[in-house]
Amino acid sequence: MSNTTITKFLIALLGILIITFIITGLRKSVQRYVKDHSNWYKTRKTMNIFGYILAVIFLGILYSDMLGGITVVLGVASAGIAFSLREVIASIAGWLTILVGGMFKTGDRVQLGGVTGDVIDIGVLRTTVMEAGQWVNGDLYNGRIVKIANSFVYTQPVYNYSTDFPFLWDELTIPVRFGSDYTYARKLIYNMAMEKTEEYSLDAGEYWERMNRKFVIEDATTKPMVTLAVNDNWVQFTLRYVVEYKKRRIMKDALFTGILEEIEQSNGKVELASATYEIVSAPPVDVNVKR
Known part of the structure; x- marks a missing residue:
């Protein structure tokens, strides 16, 4: 049993390395043909997700004989896992909601959790925003990069400046x-x-x-x-x-x-006003001088 476990672990490690090598090679090959920065970002994200899915399928097939025991253990520990990882689970669910629901995408100007800026990355757990405003007027970048947990989509409003009406x-x-x-x-x-x-x-x-x-x-x-x-x-x-x-x-x-x-150029037809005061007349002053 010990030898079998070690062998499967080595096979799993080798399989993950091969999948990583394949995905890395695909990224380098595709990058030569995708010149647009936005399209390359989406392509890279898609290939990364495909690599994760492929790795999960590979591990599931490799350890298929152990899935029964793992299911029993997870069933017993599900309550504790759900409580301790509630933020992680909510963030993953928020990520799926963002992608499927079309709430926003990379490049959109949004306000998330009180932070206004442009979305520069949508990760599984966090959304990355290049912040605008704060001490800088005119909705210009201020230089801060903010990472926001995806779980915010269930607890706070999402303001999108550029989706249906840009x-x-x-x-x-x-x-x-x-x-x-x-x-x-x-x-x-x-x-x-x-x-x-x-x-x-x-x-x-x-x-x-x-x-x-x-x-x-x-x-x-x-x-x-x-x-x-x-x-x-x-x-x-x-x-x-x-x-x-x-x-x-x-x-x-x-x-x-x-x-x-x-x-x-209006020749005096229109004049700008300013916070100045013009005294039109002064009230009469009665001064009595007594010896």
């Missing part, structure tokens, strides 16, 4: 002084928004039509919208527009630059 609505505000030509200001802001975001508006409109056919959702407009509000200090115009989810900061910079240039 666009976002964003807003910017323009303070305008009282007495300006408000109609001209509205038209100026709207025309600049159409010039900069028209391409995104058209593409977003096509995506939104698909969303309407797939989900029960409001038929919202993807064209720019300019609204006006008044406060104690100035007239405030708010521009709402659609932009690709990774280009919010670039688009906001282009819009502000274009709007400011147009305002400066």
